């Protein structure tokens with residue numbers, strides 16, 4: 437049996453990311469969970485940013501941003517960046533998170549996040565009170581101590597990575613559990 441709740445308060449498991457806008461001099465951090473990879477050729481991702489906040493304007497102005505994957509170790513700092521505005525405070529100073537120059541774009545990355553993605557703004561569209569930004573991924577960074585094989589960027593150790601998962605609807609943070617299967621392979625059991 438199921439029950440229905442309509443379209444409000446949608447429960448959805450999401451990654452917690454910290455999006456950095458601006459430059460090394462005036463960088464701001466905003467917590468964004470409404471994020472997804474969009475295309476692989478060219479590599480793009482999309483983020484959904486409310487029109488009321490400080491970050492949307494900064495992305496429009498600078499035409500670039502970085503997406504930094506938050507981990508359980510920085511849960512408090514990540515939440516803080518989602519309940520305060522860059523209009524009022526310097527979130528790097530308040531959280532103690534460290535900014536580090538990107539390789540290609542102006543917006544910095546966050547050292548404490550093990551995975552960092554540099555994006556150039558290629559498209560945007562407003563839906564309701566939200567701006568949907570499409571970023572072309574121009575560079576990625578990963579902490580070498582989170583790799584099983586230091587020369588293979590695909591060998592990430594997810595246990596060491598420990599990404600912070602956010603559940604909308606119930607507004608809860610969780611960590612991920614243990615590996616239970618290989619995607620694109622386990623389903624072959626039924627073929």
Ligand SMILES: Cc1cc2nc3c(=O)[nH]c(=O)nc-3n(C[C@H](O)[C@H](O)[C@H](O)COP(=O)(O)O)c2cc1C
Nearest residue numbers: 467468469470484485486489490491518520521522
């Ligand atoms: C866990 C979490 C996830 C969030 N996800 C989003 C999101 O996907 N899009 C958004 O516009 N705001 C999101 N927010 C709210 C913004 O982070 C918040 O409005 C922030 O204060 C805006 O900061 P700014 O004014 O410095 O841009 C989220 C907040 C939290 C705590």
